[in-house]
Amino acid sequence: MTSDLQTGRPRGHDFQQRPLSPTEARVLGTLMEKARTVPDSYPLTLNTLVTGCNQKSSREPVMNLPDAAVLQALDELRSLHMVLEGSGSRVTRYEHNFTRAVGVPDQSAVLLGMLMLRGPQTAGELRLNTERWYKFLDIASVDGFLEELQDRSAEKGGPLVVKLPRAPGAREQRWAHLLCGPVDATALAAASATPGGAATEDELIALTRRIAALENTVSTLQDQLQNLHEQLGLSQPGQP
Template sequence: MSSETPDFEPLNAVEVRILGCLIEKQATTPETYPLTLNSLLLACNQKTSREPLMSLTEGQVGQSLRSLEGRGLSRLVMGGRADRWEQRADKTLELVKPQVALIGLLLLRGPQTLSELLTRSNRLHTFEDVDEVQHQLERLAGRGLACQLPRQPGQREERYMHLLGEPGDLDTLLAARSQAESTPRAAPADEGRIAELEARIAALEERLANLESQLL
C-alpha cells in the first residue's frame, strides 16, 4: 500500500457528502448499487445519520459526481434503464475494507469518537473492538487521510476526522459540534431509543430509494 495520499484538490462539502453516501450504500444496499442519480440524491438529503443535514439539488449532485469522477473517486456505470454511479475511493486511495467503512462514516457524520465509530460501523463493517478501530484510524492518519483532533473543553474522548475536505469545512463542523454539545443531553435510555428510531428511519429511507430505483 502506498504511504502517500494521491494528490488532488480537497473535496467540497457536497462532494464529501456524495462520496460518503456511495460508500455507505455500497455496503447497506448492495442490491441497488451502483446508485442512480435520484437514489443518490435521496441518500444525500437523508435526515438521519448525516451531519450536517443538507438539501441538495439534482444539479448539484450531478455536477459534483463529474468532479469526483475527474479525481478518480467515482465512476459512471452505463447500461440498463438509468445511468448509475459507484465510488472508487477504495481503489484510488488504496483502502482496505475497514478503512473504507471508517472514511465513509467520517465523511457522513464529521468528527467522531472511537466508541461512536465502533457503534455506527456495524452496518458497514464488523470491528472486533475500539482497539481495531483505532488501529485502522492510525493507519489512515499515517497516510494523511485522517487525524485525531485536540480534545475540546468538556469532552471526555478524542475525536477523529477525515482529511479529504477543505480546511474551512472542519472549522464549521467543530463549531456546530461544540454548540450541540453545550445543550443538555438526553438520558442514556432516551439516547438508546433515539438511536433505534434513527436506524428505523434510515432503513425506511433505503427501502424508498430501492423502490425508486426499481421503477426507473
C-alpha cells in the same frame, strides 16, 4: 497523470491534487454507504443518490442538494477516479471507487465514509455508527485503523484523518477526516463541548446506541422505499 485501467486506481493519487468540496464528500460518502447497506439497488441512479445525499437521518450537516450540484460533483469525482459511471442500463448508475483510488483497506474506507457523512466522531461513536457497514471487533481496532490513517506517509498521500483536541467537558477525543483539506481542530473541538456534569459515560454509550439504532431503522426504511419506487418506475418521494 495516468491510471490503472484494470483496477481503476489512479497512479500518484490524483485525489490529493486538491481537497474535495463538501458536496463531493457528501456524494462520495453516500455512494459508500449505500453500497453496503442496500446492495440490491446499488449502483445508484441519480434520483436515489440525490435522495440519499439529502436524507435527514445519519447526516451532519443535513443538506438540500439539487440534481445539478450532485451531477457536477459526480463529474469531478469521476475525473479523480473516485466514482465510476455504469452502462448497459436504461438509467445511468453510479458507484464509488474510493478504496482503489485512495489505496486504503476496506475498514479504513468505512471509517472515512462515516466521517464524511456525519462529521467528527469518537472511536466509540464510529464503531456504533458503522455497524451496518462493517462490524469492528472492538474500539481498539477502530483506533488502530484511525491511527494508521493519521500516520499515513507522504509517499502514500499524507494523513487522511486528524485527532482533535479534547473538548472541555468531553471524556474522549474525536476524529475528523482531511479529505476536504485541513480542519480547524480547535474550533471543532470547542463546538463539541458538553455542559459540565452532564451524563455518565455509560449513559452516553447507552444513548448513542439508542440513537444509532433508531437512525439505522429510519435509513433502512428510506432505502427500501427508494428501492420500491425505483422498481415500480415511480418518482422518488418528495419529487413531482
